[in-house]
Amino acid sequence: MPNAVIPTRAQLVQRAAELAPVLKKFAAQAEADRRLHDDTIEALTEAGFFKLRVPKRYGGYETDTRTLVDVAAELGRADGATAWTTSVYWIPTFMTAMFPDAVQDEVFSTPDVRICGTLSPSAQAAPAPGGIVVNGKWSFVSGAHHSHWQEIVAVLFGADGPPQPIMALVPIGDLQIVDDWHTSGLRGTGSVSTVAQDLFIPQERVLPLGAVLQGQYASELNRDNPVYRTPLLPVASASSVGTVLGLARAAKDAFLERVTSRGITYTGYEKQAEAPITHHQVAEATLKTDQAEFHAHRLSGLVDSKGESGAEWSLEERARARADMGAVVRLAKEAVDIFASAGGGSSIYSDAPLQRITRDIQAVSLHALMNPNTNSELYGRILLGQEPNTLYI
Structure with a gap:
């Protein structure tokens, strides 16, 4: 995939400002639906905001975090739920860039891919031939309804050594979505729960969480990239x-x-x-x-x-x-x-x-x-x- 033309920070902030009428138009409907409106997702996609943390080799922008702050601030000025959900997508997208490059090839093959996620180890995993099997539930998964993948965290038992937390990538279609987002605030974020039941995940899509938190990544191509070599x-x-x-x-x-x-x-x-x-x-x-x-x-x-x-x-x-x-x-x-x-x-x-x-x-x-x-x-x-x-x- 050829590299995209990279907008400047000022251009991206301006795009966010120009979205304000659309975001405000659908804010109340998003609250009622307890998830972002499809037209909001489409507007964010057209603005390129799901590309901000995608590597350039996949057509992404590889923007710095100052740009993330300024873009999200402008989105939040129009609608907090939209800004929050967009920001949440940026974090697991960054985390995907830590995985082996072949895994990134798979995930980022979807244009404007949306990846939701969590850092809470609220599931259990067990070793299996060629990977692991996961059972459990994750809550507060913002943007799950509109996601293609989810980054999950679980505690791996039964491997050599003591139990350890792991991080993995799962197609959202492999998980059950539990529509339990009934809240007083951030209603439009669709931060529902997701469930894995006897879910097999291949080993290449699994990383030790402790290593990730210390900046020990599996990607060769992103290892020396200033955007991706930070904790x-x-x-x-x-x-x-x-x-x-x-x-x-x-x-x-x-x-x-x-x-x-x-x-x-x-x-x-x-x-x-x-x-x-x-x-x-x-x-x-x-x-x-x-x-x-x-x-x-x-x-x-x-x-x-x-x-x-x-x-x-x-x-x-x-x-x-x-x-x-x-x-x-x-x-x-x-x-x-x-x-x-x-x-x-x-x-x-x-x-x-x-x-x-x-x-x-x-x-x-x-x-x-x-x-x-x-x-x-x-x-x-x-x-x-x-x-x-x-x-x-």
Whole structure:
């Protein structure tokens, strides 16, 4: 497959901005359907957003993580569910680039391939001739309905040595989709559960998770590529935060759209924009969003610069990557909460964008890997010279 013409970061961000009318048009329908609308998927495909982490040799763009942050932020400004699902696809796509090159040939033979995934080892695997057999269930699998493949994690028992977590690639048609996504936030992401029952996976599509988390990949062609020679968790962190930044910006957009045309009930302010409390609220929330942007760009800058240089990652740098991700979530949520608090009672109506933004960012903040408290604790632990208490660093 010939290499694609690679758009610049500015061009990709502009494409994301131009999608806003489509994304907003189908946001409410996506919430009702509990998955993205097919027209949204088509628009994302035409914009090339499923190519961002695909290797160039398959027609992909091989974009850096700064581009992921900025594109997702623009998508999130229009619809959080769309931005989240797109970002989630980027991470397993990156992970696929760790597998043997022949496996990549198989997966990336599908144009604009969509790969969902998880890092939770909630299934069990056993050795079998030529591979493994997996049984189990994975939850919170965003975008599963529109995926071609799923990256899974399971614990392998019965092989030489103690049980170990493994990562594997599975065609989505080999899994059962359980339509159990009934939630208060991120409803449009279709983050359903998937189930494997006595599923055989050939050995070439299986990697030890511990090796992957330490940057020990099986691909020969991607090994020295700056985009793919970075550790998984910092990459996943940088790939995720743009959506959160976009939600904070969306909250500001929604608030400013209404603030000049409404008063503050039971006060003398006929225009909310004239009230000093409103001035403080807008300023504080905007500064928090600016701070979130700083952490998002510091995170992506670290990931991209280390990839370019090929330098080893220190334990503190790995922990700081997760801390930066947590900081983006905390600051962006605080900004959204301020705008929501200032939005007044009319902002809770179902057709008001601010109520959906509030629910979506609450859902993101509860994600196990993005929770600000979990990430701050890990960073502080490392800064105090203690060993990490998790593989996910």
